[in-house]
Amino acid sequence: MKTVGLTKIYGGRIKALDGVDLNVESGKVFALLGPNGAGKTTLMRILTTQIKPTSGEAYVFGLSVVREGAKVREMVSYVPQEMSVWTDISGYENLLIYAKIYGIPPSRRNKLIWEALENMGLSEFANNLVKTYSGGMIRRLECACALLTRPKILFLDEPTIGLDPSARKAVWERLSIFRKENGATIFFNTHYMDEADLYADEIAIINRGRIVALGTPESLKHSLGGEIISLEVEDSAFGSKVLEAIKGLDVVSDIIMGGNEVNIVSRDAEHSLPEIMDILRLNGVSVRRVSITKPTLDDVFLKYAGVRLEPVAAGRISEVRHVRSMIRRG
Template identity: 35%
Template structure:
């Protein structure tokens, strides 16, 4: 098995206090869509910046597209495509001008560069806006153009750092379809960081869950969900105090394998959940803890994330203030 991306003990510290990435190992086969799942501050973006040579690791090694990121960073940059969270486009140019220039900078002849730009504009549905200045593009249009820029030189490995954050559902779906098409028809390897559970479940062949700078779970979406091995009963209460008391009560219920509390909810992992619901309700009522609602379901990636990290995945959209001291 040929690896498109591999890392051993990859670490990044920003001074003595901020430990953004703590010695992670990665192995991404060629032709795979690899989902890197975690909330803001988990270390996802810092990892991408090290793998794409934009940050020098504090420790560890990494190879991308067969090239050592420390020994030959210029060659890594030639071989990969990168679309980061921050869309950096020259807004005085048109979309066609920008893509043609990017292709020329990667050494493509003028005619080939123009043809490549036209093809990519068609793929990301920007043909009608191709000759308008980028400053007039919407946020979704700029995101799609940025993706086209990452693909203009035909890379075999592409890093997409939260490519659909802030996009409307229709544009998000269009990006997903294009990623799937490139992977399926051309074998392009994608390293996709995301906050969206649906995105990881839909696109990724393998998923790694990142939390506090460490990989805390890894496997295919199906494997990760199957690893729960139980039904999940989520019980909501009126306040956090009730939820905390209920968690203690439910730990002793027959068939319960694990109980996790988050704010005003308790997640109960138990076998044969349908048969257990009535008993759970009676036990809570007897304890003076009536539930506001109960939801029984099969495990999802959110349940996997909760079990691996102890908290739900909180999606933070652009413009939302982030906690002080966190790493991206």
């Protein structure tokens, strides 16, 4: 999947996407991370051929989403952010209708539907009305619909929005199994930092329609300059000689001293700590306390986007309400 200079302007004024260049290798799990309104959904809707970009190009498996939309649609599956199943029929019936729309031959239909239900752990609820499902079950049913056709690429827009932690985990466990078995590419949007960190092979951070950072979760964290070793020492013995010796280590990039506290910035804190301890001991410095701080994706986000992601708790309540009201309406 590839985009070149993708731009989308709504109503001639609002720039939702501002020159997005992305390259996603097949078979990878790719997360697009950003706050609400950053352009995540717009990008996904262009990639799934729902809307046309104002300028720029996007390709899925080498097919242009603008000119070869019909072919793209045959290869992709998509789970929108909002609830996307019929609530007044059963889970099985939802899958049956989709199987028919996708033209799965009757001989294979039943087998594939039950496999998808089983994959998502919904077999025992197959014949219950979707109205009676919990939020997590509805999400899993939506994933089942998406997996039914064995897509080469799966687009998930905020796949675990409004779900409690155990339901989120369940959704991702099932998705991982599917990916291992079928080698599909998963492209997902999220504003949950931990979700991107845990499940993505690669992350792009998007803010105000621009990709501001791109890489594996590890490389993004490393890009902050490294991990910090904090030492509390007996001040008397810590002289310039010790300082120079520690600075001489390959992985150490900086030392900040403040009273009894010494902060050492290292690319690899766990491996450099024993060496640092050796140097200190040789020079007769006694250490009272040691701690290692590793940067989180939160810090990465803060650095590249210039803002923190909104507090998760506040976001969740409104999402749950949103999801609930959608279900009630059904």
